[in-house]
Amino acid sequence: MHEFRYVGDEFYCEDVRVGDLARRYGTPLYVYSHKTLLDHFHKLRRAFAPAAPLICFSVKSNSSLSLMKALTDDGAGLDIVSGGELHRAMRIKADPRKIVYASVGKTREEIVAAIRYGILYFNVESIQELGVISAVAQELRRDTRVCIRINPNIDPHTHRYITTGTVESKFGVDLETARVIFLNRPNFKRVSVEGVHVHIGSQITQAAPFVAALKRVLRFIDHLKKAGITVRTLNIGGGLGIIYKQEDPQTAQEYAEEILPLLTSRRLRLILEPGRFIVGNAGVLLTQVLYVKDSPKKRFVVVDAGMNDLARPSLYGAYHEVHPAQGARPDSKTTLKRSDVVGPICESGDFLALNRMMPLFDAGELLVVMGAGAYGFSMASNYNSRRRPAEVLVKGRTVRVIRQRESYADLLRHEKVVEL
Ligand code: LLP
Numbered sequence: 001m002h003e004f005r006y007v008g009d010e011f012y013c014e015d016v017r018v019g020d021l022a023r024r025y026g027t028p029l030y031v032y033s034h035k036t037l038l039d040h041f042h043k044l045r046r047a048f049a050p051a052a053p054l055i056c057f058s059v060k061s062n063s064s065l066s067l068m069k070a071l072t073d074d075g076a077g078l079d080i081v082s083g084g085e086l087h088r089a090m091r092i093k094a095d096p097r098k099i100v101y102a103s104v105g106k107t108r109e110e111i112v113a114a115i116r117y118g119i120l121y122f123n124v125e126s127i128q129e130l131g132v133i134s135a136v137a138q139e140l141r142r143d144t145r146v147c148i149r150i151n152p153n154i155d156p157h158t159h160r161y162i163t164t165g166t167v168e169s170k171f172g173v174d175l176e177t178a179r180v181i182f183l184n185r186p187n188f189k190r191v192s193v194e195g196v197h198v199h200i201g202s203q204i205t206q207a208a209p210f211v212a213a214l215k216r217v218l219r220f221i222d223h224l225k226k227a228g229i230t231v232r233t234l235n236i237g238g239g240l241g242i243i244y245k246q247e248d249p250q251t252a253q254e255y256a257e258e259i260l261p262l263l264t265s266r267r268l269r270l271i272l273e274p275g276r277f278i279v280g281n282a283g284v285l286l287t288q289v290l291y292v293k294d295s296p297k298k299r300f301v302v303v304d305a306g307m308n309d310l311a312r313p314s315l316y317g318a319y320h321e322v323h324p325a326q327g328a329r330p331d332s333k334t335t336l337k338r339s340d341v342v343g344p345i346c347e348s349g350d351f352l353a354l355n356r357m358m359p360l361f362d363a364g365e366l367l368v369v370m371g372a373g374a375y376g377f378s379m380a381s382n383y384n385s386r387r388r389p390a391e392v393l394v395k396g397r398t399v400r401v402i403r404q405r406e407s408y409a410d411l412l413r414h415e416k417v418v419e420l
Contacts, residue, residue, distance in 0.1 A: 002281040003033040004370065011325040011368055013284070015397045018325045022286050022366050025390050026405065028305035029286040030377050034070060034395035036282035037373075041071055044240075044274060047256035051263060053270035054120075056100050058238050059085045061275025061374040062283070066393055066402040068092055071278070077120070079238070079273035083110040090117060100235060100271060102149060102197065104129075104170050111136045115144050121271075122146045123197040123235065125172055127181060130188055137190035147195035147235050148178045152216040156201035156209040156239065159316050165200030165213060172198070175220050182229050195269070196221065199237025202276060205249040207258040210239070214262055221266075234263070235271035242280040244371045245319045252277070276374040283373025285310050285389075286325065287352070289365045290344070299339040301361045306343025307350040308383040310369060310376050314349040322353045325366035334359045341367065345384050377403075385411055 003014045011018050013031050021031055045055060056077035059068060063085060068078065069092045077098030078089050089099055101114050102123035111133055114122065124130045124146045137144045151172035154165050164171045173181070178196070185193045200213045214236060221231045236259065241249040250258070263270065287305035294300075312318035322341055337360055341353040352369055361367065380388045387406035392399055 001039070002036040004036075004281075004284055004368070009327055011323060013394045016394050016399055018284070018286055018368060019366055021392060021394075021399065022288065022325070024399075025392055025401065027286050027288040027366070028303075028309050028389040030283055030372065030389055030391040030403075031286060032064075032067060032279075032283045032373060032391065032393045032402075034393055037067060037070060037279060038074060040278045040282065041074060041076060043252040044272065044277065045075075047252040048260070048270070048272065051260055051270045053272050054098060055272045055274065056098065057278055058273050058275030059088065060378060062279045062376070063088055063378050064391060064393075064402055065092055066400070067279065068094070070393075072098070077271075079275070080119075083107070083113055086110065086113055086117065086119075096120070100147070100197075100273065102199070102273075106132075108132060108136060112140065115140055115142050118142075120145065121195065121197075121233070121235070123149045124181075125149050127173070127177065130181060130191065130193075134188040134191045141190075143190050143192065145192045145194050147197040147233055148173065148181055148193065149197040149199070150175060150178050150217055150220065152198055152200065152213040154200050154209050154213040154216065156204045157206070158201045158203050158241070159318075161316060162202040163200070164202075165198065175216075178220065179224070182224055183227065185229075195231055195233025195235060195271075197235040197237065197271075199235075199239060199273065202239050203241045204239045205241035205247050207250045207255055210236070210255070211258050211262070214259060218262060218266075221268075232267075232269055233271060234268040235273065238273040238275050238277070240274055240277035242276055242371065242374075245321070278374075280374035281371055283371075283376060285369040285372040285376060287367050287369060289361050289363050289367060291363055292361060297338070298355070299337050299358075299360070301339050301341045301358070301367075303341055303343060303352065303367060305352065305369070305389070306345040306384070306386065307347070308345060308381045308386050309343070309389055310352060310372055311379045311381070312375055313352050313354075314347075315379075320352065320372060321370040322356070322358070323368045323370065324359060324361065325368050327359075327365075336360075345386075382406075382411060387411060 149172035
C-alpha cells in the first residue's frame with residue numbers, strides 16, 4: 001500500500017494535491033510520501049521482529065539526506081557503497097555502529113574514512129580487499145570488523161543487470177575462497193572476521209531464490225563450525241521486489257515466514273539491507289506534457305522529464321505506471337490510444353513508457369510516473385546538460401523541499417574555460 005491515490009479525479013500524495021506541487025515547485029519533480037516510507041520500513045521490522053534484526057536501508061536506492069534521516073531516526077541502519085554515501089551518513093550523524101559497507105571496489109581512501117568513522121562491518125568482496133582493510137586498520141591503530149560476501153551461485157530470476165549472486169557476476173567470493181579467508185583469519189591483523197553476507201540481486205519477487213541462497217550459506221556456516229569457527233553475524237542483503245505493474249511479490253510477512261524458520265536455534269545477529277522495498281513505492285516523478293504528436297502508428301507524448309531524470313525504463317526496460325494527475329483516471333472509460341511517453345533527450349532510448357494504451361493526453365497536462373522512489377533520483381544525471389529535478393517530501397498536509405532544483409550555475413560549478 002502507498003499514499004498516492006485519486007480523490008475524485010485529482011491525484012494526491014497523502015493530503016496534498018500533486019497538481020498544487022507542480023504549480024508551486026515546477027516539473028520534473030520527485031515527490032515522496034513520508035508515511036509510505038516509514039510504513040514499509042515498519043512492515044519489514046514487524047515481520048522480522050522475532051529475530052530483532054538490524055535493518056540497514058540501502059542508501060543507493062535513494063540517497064536523499066532527509067529520507068535517510070527519517071529512517072535512521074526511526075531506528076534504521078544504513079547500507080552504503082561509497083565514500084560519498086558514507087559522507088551522507090556522517091552528514092546526518094548516523095550511528096556508525098549501524099552502518100555496513102559493501103562494494104567490490106572500495107578505495108584505500110574510502111576504507112580509511114569508514115574505519116575512522118567506526119562503521120559496524122565492511123562487507124568484504126575479495127581477499128585483496130581484506131588485505132588492504134587490515135593494512136589500513138594497522139596503520140590507523142584501529143580495530144575493525146568485516147563480513148565476507150559470499151556469492152552463492154543462485155539465479156534470482158530478475159533482470160540480468162541486477163543479478164548479483166551467480167558465478168558470472170563480479171560480487172562476493174565463492175564458498176571455497178570464503179573458507180580460506182575464515183581459516184586464515186589470524187593473518188588479517190586488526191580485523192575481526194565475524195560474519196557472512198549474501199545479496200543475490202534486486203527486484204526479486206519470489207522467496208525461493210532467497211531461501212536457496214540462505215540454505216547454501218547456512219550449510220557453509222555449519223561447515224565452519226565443524227572446523228571450530230563461529231560465525232556471529234548473517235547479513236541476508238536486500239532485493240525484495242515490489243509492484244510496478246502486475247507483479248505479485250512476496251509480502252514482508254511471507255518473506256519472513258520463509259526465512260526465520262531457517263534461523264531458529266542459531267545464535268546469529270541478523271542484518272537486512274532493503275532499498276527498493278522501503279522507498280520504491282514511496283516516491284513518484286511528476287512531469288508535464290510539452291507536446292503531443294501523432295505518427296501513423298502511435299502518439300508521442302513528449303514530457304519534460306527524460307532518461308536523465310529516471311533512467312530505469314531506458315536502462316532496464318523497466319515498467320512504471322503513468323497516470324494523469326488531473327482529469328481522467330486510468331481506469332475510466334476514455335478514448336485510449338497507443339502512446340509512447342518520451343523525454344526531450346536526443347536518443348531513441350529516452351522514454352518513460354512505450355506502446356501503452358493511454359488516454360489522449362494533451363500539452364500542459366501533468367503526469368505522474370509511479371514507483372519512482374527507488375533508483376530514481378539516485379541514478380539521475382546531467383546528460384544533455386539538464387538540471388536534476390527538485391525533490392519534495394510530503395507528510396500529511398506538510399510539504400518540504402528536500403532538494404532544490406539544480407541551477408544553471410550548478411551545472412557549470414566545477415568547470416573552467418581554458419584556452420591552450
Ligand atoms: N545490498 C546490496 C549489496 C546491493 O547491491 C543492493 C542493491 C541492495 C542491498 C539493495 O537492493 P534492493 O533492496 O533495493 O533491491 N538500479 C537498479 C537496482 C540496482 C540494485 C543494486 N544493488 C534498478 O533500478 O532496478
